[in-house]
Amino acid sequence: MLGIQPVIAAEFLARESLFHPFILQSHYREVYLRLRLDQIVGNVKIFDRSSIAFLTKFMYSSTAPHFIRRSTVVAIRHTEKMTLDEKIALLSRLSLFRELSSDVVAELAKISSEWEASDGDFLFEEGSEGDCMYVIVHGRLRIVRRSAKAETVLNILQAPDYAGEMSLIDDQPRSADGICEGKGLFLRISRDDFHDRVMKHPQIALQISRALSLRLREDNERIQRQYLQLRKLGEQLSELRIARRIQLGLQPSVIPTVSGLEIDAVSNPAREVGGDFYDFVLFDYPARQQLGLIVGDVSGKGIAAAIIMAISKGIVRSEAYNHIQPGAVMNATNRWLIKDTDPSMFLALSYTVFDPSTLTMTYTSAGQPTPLIYHKRTQSVSYAPLNQTRIPIGCMSKIEYDQRTVSLEAGDVVFFCSDGIIEAKNPQGDLYGFERYECIIQEVGEYPTIDALAAVLADVARFVDGAEPSDDATLVAVRITGR
Template sequence: MKKALLSHNPLFASLSDAELENLIAVMRQVDLPPDTVLFREGDYGERFYIVVDGQLDIIKAFDTPDERLLHTSGPGDCFGEMGILDPERLRSATVRSRSHARLLEMTKSDFDELLHRKPDIAFDVARTLCRYLHNTDKDNIRFLEEKNRQLAKAFEDLRNAQDQIIEKEKLEHELQLAREIQESLLPRSLPVLPGFDFGARVVPAKAVGGDFFDFIRLDKDSLGIAIGDVSDKGVPAAIFMATTRSLLRAEAKAGRSPAEVLQDVNRHLLSMNESQMFVTVLYGVLYAPTRLFSYARAGHTPPVVSNTSGNLIVPTMQSGQPIGILAKPELDSHVLELSPGSTMLIYTDGMTDARNNAGELFGAGRLYGEFSAHRFLSAEALCESLVKAVLDYYEEGTVLDDMALVAVHVRP
């Protein structure tokens, strides 16, 4: 079997049977257990091997991130030729046994002695050297081509990622500008009205949102108060919100009822609303001398009032429809008398529709409980406390809806 293996090797193809027998006699048998490294890339080598049985992996860049399998040698294959042809040459790859393997080993001195006895073998050596160099060049070219392909793909991925980062930064910048614009549309300061204390907060679910509040000075004794909730979120809702707020300010005049103002705002929205969005609004007029709050409700949640004893008053709701979609929406109009020491809260449904990780609603009951418990706070501190309670209820979840609220406290 060993003689057959040698006779098929290009280096020894010209040897006679007797010479092959002599060669086998001087070659040493090497037994390798599985997963054993015979030699490593970069080692000096003066030995040549022929596989008798078993399998061995020829590995480039062994035990590095760039490790790759060149091929697997089996019975009859040989490796390490350059170790006997050019002993100063370093091993070009690592050899590791995949299974138990038996090898025949020839040293440089064994080969030199053979070459001395059989000079014709030099031609076989030359052919083997040419074949080795040719195969090495092909392997190197394939490796470089693959590396170039990987580098080209990495460059393309990097360029795409850079484009995405630039686009994301541009979008974030635009959203930040939109948020700054939206915040600039909201009242910069709370109103001053003798005998009253005011608070307000807006928390958008996204960078910008569709909930809003506004205070509109009508005359020295009258203050318009509005709160609204657009049917969408994000930039489209913010644009619709800004339009609604501007129309409210344009139509709100002293002497006009809240219902008249909302009907005129609705008429304007219908003439320009191509997005099919709508908005729920509560708009009312607070008249300081009598502490009366006259309001009209267009599909919005009603106000709630806490007296000094902590009792809550929620007006009975009549039908009320949002504005922006119907030619003549039904509005719910009421008048509330705010007693000294009482506090009125107006809010959007984002305050009550919050859900915790278990999917449970925050609900009006929890909001009313928080309101009653913190009724002695200033109007601004009350708003901060209620928003914090809702945000804490979300736990680690994402804020899903915009929130807005206005508090009006009547000083004792």
């Protein structure tokens, strides 16, 4: 028994049902513990299926050595599907062997063996002994480095490519896992067989060194590109954090109290700054109060968009005190912004003035979704009539914005939303859309305004089902409570 090859010894012990660490003599136990499972499992020339089943059962038992990872019990299978000429043609295409003579490539083809693998099968594991290289005939091979917290995909190789080539020239452990994606067929070249051929054909070593040097340079270039991408991403994240602070600072800290109105607002920012903002302008006249409502969305993201938000908010507030009519406020805002902003950036904006004493609202919209009105008397919803000019602010200089006045009744609620509500997407790419928005507003129209807004956001959240929002979601509700 001592003179038998380790794999054959293990096979014998498994067949004879003697393979158990507590009853084996120390020599045979050591023989098994030093075996590489990828030399055993699935090799039909050496092991039959009952032996494989025995090993698999052992690997999942409490007696399995702690340093043998259970993921190594895989179903890679030895096969013979390729002719020698097909192997030669494949190896000749690899940069590793391209400059070798046809005779030498043929020698390498003769020592290669074919292995089939299924999706998720490990060809090799990080930390295991590197005793061979693999050439991908078809399928893909995912190169992965794992830690306790995450799995990092280093590369995904596909035919014709190769992996594990460093094992041919050194005896270092594997630096990563090699996992089959889908069904795969691979050629395996063992280090021992390769060294035998190098002794006969020394030029192989020179060619391998050149190819490895080229691959190392390519890896270094890829790492450099990834580093630059990560650094750029870090700069963008830093900019977005600054922009986020600017955006949050623009939102009103207090909802104003206006006699005859119930007012609430909410804005859920996306992971990236989307440009939404809202604000209130309070007009205290001797005989009555009026409320000006600003809802805006700046195109673009980052600090530039946040700065435009701040400028736009200041201009609209200032012009609201200079002009009574919302259309005039829009015209003045457009003249200011089109002079001083980047032509590629624009502002979707609506400005509405509520007058509780007359139960009216006068509004104009430039690219914002039309206000949706819940009518208490009929328990129905309808959109406010459209103003004629709806082009976003900052797009055209010679343009005049008009306005519309709508009569309301006590108990009616006017809902304003940004396109982040209407254009919210679920994982299948479907839009939340106007129809769902109208249905939920009709359902919650009788709720207190703060509860109604929460219910709308909850409905959107259910629809997107965990999908990452691509834009801010802003809602404002104003209920007419009476004169």
